[in-house]
Amino acid sequence: MGNPISKILSRHVPTLRRTQRGATIIDEIHKGSCGLHSGSRTVTERIKRLGYYWPRMYADTAERIRVCQECQLHAPVSRAPQHPMVPITLPWTFCKWAIDIVGPFPKGAGNAEYLVVAIDFFTKWVEAKPCAPSPVSRSEIFSGKPLYAGSEYLTKLSATTDNAQCEVTNRDIVHAIKAMLGMKRSRWVDELPKVIWAYRTTHKNNTGETLFSLVYGSKAVIPAEITVPTEGILSYSEGENDERLYTNLNYVEGRREMVAIREATNKQRIAKYYDKRVRARTYKVGDxxxxxxxxxxxxxxxxxxxxxxxxxxxxxxxxxxxxxxxxxxxxxxxxxxxxxxxxxxxx
Structure with a gap:
């Protein structure tokens, strides 16, 4: 027995075979005077509403639209990942830096209009320094020479223009500067040290530590702890404090190892989620x-x-x-x- 729906449709709508007449209808509705270069599902629905029907109508419409040159030329570029993520972990602090330039800002002290931001890959330690427009080429800024960056590590160790590493930090720094300045936007150079210090002493979820504690081994005391004294401030003793600082320095390598393990675990989890969306495309000779x-x-x-x-x-x-x-x-x-x-x- 045949499909009962096909029998009913064949009695009431004109049935077309897979001939040039079907292709003409598809082309007219897809890219004719009333066409929008719509997808196969939309075109098929319009064909049905006009009263046409033939077997394999959906398949014929999809095949016809797939070869449309205009649709292929203007198709959106897929942003789906093409290959699995390869997590990269660094073994020690300050072995690699990411550098980026932020700006232009309103002209501030010293004619500064740009901000050079350098971030250590391991600890995420931030160095930032305002600079004025300069004829120095972009390649020279990123060559590792101490032109603008405030850390001497950049003169000895590798630096890369990894914008992805700096994007989140740049966004946080600019947001904090705007919030502190209000309408006095030319004072952004004066507010920059406060913003950088606040960023260095803020707890980070991915490491479980502050940037300051990963670099120096001890927790930094912030002004709020002085304004309203905490238990640590009330029980402060200079002799005990020095002893604890030495002890923390002995343990800092162990804390960094724990951070490295935690970061590697997080990156593996992110890579697993990322790899689920990979849509690899391969081609053969002659394609x-x-x-x-x-x-x-x-x-x-x-x-x-x-x-x-x-x-x-x-x-x-x-x-x-x-x-x-x-x-x-x-x-x-x-x-x-x-x-x-x-x-x-x-x-």
């Missing part, structure tokens, strides 16, 4: 692909510019995620392209 226009800048990248450009043919694979491309005429593209900047082309 046709589109290239991300934001990366190649071949076409106009304005408001009405395409998100993708091409197509190109895959002519070689340098590793599992980098591909050598060529134009359809056979002219090779000079460099290889990562899979994250490519998308399969349907013709």
């Amino acid at each position: 046709l692909v589109w290239r991300d226009n934001q990366a190649s800048r071949v076409q106009n990248t304005g408001k009405l510019g395409p998100n993708w450009e091409g197509p190109y043919k895959v002519i070689g694979i340098s590793n599992t995620e980098a591909y050598k491309l060529a134009e359809l005429k056979g002219n090779p593209i000079k460099r290889t392209w990562h899979a994250i900047a490519l998308k399969k082309c349907y013709m």
